[in-house]
Amino acid sequence: MTRKWVAYSRAALTAFEMSLRQNIMDGFIIFTVLIQPLLIALLALWMLRAESGDQAIFVVVGSGMTGLWSSLLFISGNSITGERWSGTLEILVGQPTPLPVIVFGKNLAHVTQSLGSMIIAFLLSSVFFSFHLEVQQPLLFVLSILLTVIAFVSFGLIIAPVFIMNPGVQGWQNAMEFPVYILSGFLFPIALLPDWTTPFSYILSPYWAARALHGATTPGGTASDILFSLAMLVLFSLIYLLISSYLFRKMLMKTREDATLGFQ
Amino acid sequence: MNAIEVRELRRVYKTVIGVIRRRTKEVVAVDGISFDVRRGELFGLLGPNGAGKTTTIKMLTTLLIPSSGTAHVLGQDIVTQANEIRARIGFIFGGERGLYWRLSGIDNLRYFASLYHVDPDHTRDHIPYLLDLVGLTDRGQEKVEGYSRGMKQRLHIARTLLHDPEVLFLDEPTMGLDPVGARELRQVVRDLQAEKKTILLTTHYMFEADALCERIGVIDNGKIVALDTPRALKNLVSDLSVIELEVFGVPEGLLEQIRNLPFVDTLSVEDQDQKQSLHVHTAMGSEAVPQLLGVLDSVRVGRVVVREPTLEDAYVRLVGGKG
Numbered sequence: 001m002t003r004k005w006v007a008y009s010r011a012a013l014t015a016f017e018m019s020l021r022q023n024i025m026d027g028f029i030i031f032t033v034l035i036q037p038l039l040i041a042l043l044a045l046w047m048l049r050a051e052s053g054d055q056a057i058f059v060v061v062g063s064g065m066t067g068l069w070s071s072l073l074f075i076s077g078n079s080i081t082g083e084r085w086s087g088t089l090e091i092l093v094g095q096p097t098p099l100p101v102i103v104f105g106k107n108l109a110h111v112t113q114s115l116g117s118m119i120i121a122f123l124l125s126s127v128f129f130s131f132h133l134e135v136q137q138p139l140l141f142v143l144s145i146l147l148t149v150i151a152f153v154s155f156g157l158i159i160a161p162v163f164i165m166n167p168g169v170q171g172w173q174n175a176m177e178f179p180v181y182i183l184s185g186f187l188f189p190i191a192l193l194p195d196w197t198t199p200f201s202y203i204l205s206p207y208w209a210a211r212a213l214h215g216a217t218t219p220g221g222t223a224s225d226i227l228f229s230l231a232m233l234v235l236f237s238l239i240y241l242l243i244s245s246y247l248f249r250k251m252l253m254k255t256r257e258d259a260t261l262g263f264q
Numbered sequence: 265m266n267a268i269e270v271r272e273l274r275r276v277y278k279t280v281i282g283v284i285r286r287r288t289k290e291v292v293a294v295d296g297i298s299f300d301v302r303r304g305e306l307f308g309l310l311g312p313n314g315a316g317k318t319t320t321i322k323m324l325t326t327l328l329i330p331s332s333g334t335a336h337v338l339g340q341d342i343v344t345q346a347n348e349i350r351a352r353i354g355f356i357f358g359g360e361r362g363l364y365w366r367l368s369g370i371d372n373l374r375y376f377a378s379l380y381h382v383d384p385d386h387t388r389d390h391i392p393y394l395l396d397l398v399g400l401t402d403r404g405q406e407k408v409e410g411y412s413r414g415m416k417q418r419l420h421i422a423r424t425l426l427h428d429p430e431v432l433f434l435d436e437p438t439m440g441l442d443p444v445g446a447r448e449l450r451q452v453v454r455d456l457q458a459e460k461k462t463i464l465l466t467t468h469y470m471f472e473a474d475a476l477c478e479r480i481g482v483i484d485n486g487k488i489v490a491l492d493t494p495r496a497l498k499n500l501v502s503d504l505s506v507i508e509l510e511v512f513g514v515p516e517g518l519l520e521q522i523r524n525l526p527f528v529d530t531l532s533v534e535d536q537d538q539k540q541s542l543h544v545h546t547a548m549g550s551e552a553v554p555q556l557l558g559v560l561d562s563v564r565v566g567r568v569v570v571r572e573p574t575l576e577d578a579y580v581r582l583v584g585g586k587g
Binding site: 011 | 277278322325326327328329347350351355357359361362363364365366367371374375376378379380381384423
């Protein structure tokens with residue numbers, strides 16, 4: 001059993017490495033991960049330029065999270081569809097490593113590289129706008145980043161099989177981008193939204209990730225509130241993993257029955 | 265012991281046609297085929313496009329679920345024991361797809377080796393050997409997007425050997441290759457055969473099947489219409505001669521007249537730019553030539569050759585001149 005998991009971990013790490021190598025030259029990915037979050041950060045920081053610097057760290061974290069979500073939605077969402085078009089999906093399915101393990105490695109690469117958006121926003125804020133940025137609770141911030149990555153990767157494991165089974169849903173990718181920015185409170189607190197939207201926020205792991213990260217970086221965040229958000233993040237990650245396990249099984253059976261693993 | 269056992273395997277594809285009045289159309293791709301492949305044998309599936317060769321391979325490689333029937337690879341059921349089979353087989357499908365073009369040849373092999381759980385130390389030593397085997401040693405560091413079609417095919421062969429599989433499924437591996445590339449690839453297949461790998465090869469190139477395969481199953485319209493050694497298949501047409509006539513602009517009506525001649529067994533037509541090459545199978549031998557020329561009196565006729573039948577002629581007879 002241990003040997004099998006060592007082999008799976010190795011396969012996931014190689015998928016991670018190879019995805020990074022491929023993504024580094026992809027213009028669309030560079031735009032999604034770096035340029036778009038940079039534009040969002042620029043816009044928000046410009047609006048804050050007359051204020052004191054207290055909210056700047058909120059913008060840095062928030063715009064970074066927009067990069068995480070866009071990367072997950074577009075790059076992870078499209079990755080399996082892309083494998084199908086390039087004829088590699090059949091090869092990935094026809095070998096002994098389970099497909100979710102490979103997609104986990106690929107998603108990890110996509111989410112990790114999109115942390116670059118947060119660094120870009122940080123540099124923009126401190127160098128060009130001269131805001132003094134200070135992370136209030138560094139340890140909890142690092143822990144929040146780690147769990148955020150895992151939560152987003154898990155979320156991506158749901159998106160990929162859904163897009164394969166329902167190509168029509170993929171057409172709604174653009175429409176899914178901004179509602180999650182808003183409902184998750186990436187760039188402003190959800191308290192500003194109507195009350196009826198709150199339940200939708202609560203079932204999104206990006207909301208709990210944003211809440212933990214904002215809590216750890218801005219003044220006023222309490223350790224108990226951050227830890228509660230992290231617990232919710234872990235809970236939702238587990239739920240997403242369970243759902244994705246079911247969806248992958250269903251997707252693989254359906255594509256083998258319908259002969260839609262590849263295109264002739 | 266058999267490496268592959270196929271019993272009454274059937275696969276039906278369903279497609280939805282129409283926009284307003286949607287109807288489901290069923291197409292039978294594989295229609296109840298049965299055959300065995302012995303361990304260490306190189307078995308060929310020969311058939312025209314759309315005969316069911318690729319569908320059969322996809323079912324045997326666990327990528328497609330049969331509509332009915334059973335198949336076992338290395339004693340494991342292709343539906344219920346797919347994971348066990350996957351670790352022990354290798355497969356390639358014809359064409360350039362199925363590789364990561366933005367990665368180098370070596371990175372592609374490293375990636376697939378990890379997915380097949382090959383030990384990293386072994387991978388490091390094994391990849392140079394495989395690149396050498398398929399003649400890509402000098403190009404392994406380059407990105408696949410710069411490879412020719414033949415190089416991609418050879419990289420596929422290297423990929424499929426990474427985990428030293430017991431059974432190989434090669435679906436039209438020389439499709440689209442230039443003659444030199446195809447010959448090199450056939451040599452690789454011969455080398456694998458020498459290593460006693462079980463190989464199931466599909467092709468629609470007769471000489472390839474004749475040169476490589478120990479036994480051949482001829483598949484047409486989803487059914488196996490003949491299964492034997494190349495020599496035995498050729499014997500199916502040993503009573504016939506083949507008359508090849510080069511003609512220019514022959515109308516369909518005259519072709520129909522030739523088909524209806526009592527001494528004509530089968531007629532196949534090959535279009536070559538301005539001219540057509542007619543292949544007439546007949547038991548009459550050269551005596552049929554004057555009568556054929558009589559029918560073709562109104563068209564220009566070039567070269568006329570009478571020859572002994574080949575495997576291709578046996579195949580044409582079996583699949584009714586569609587190949």
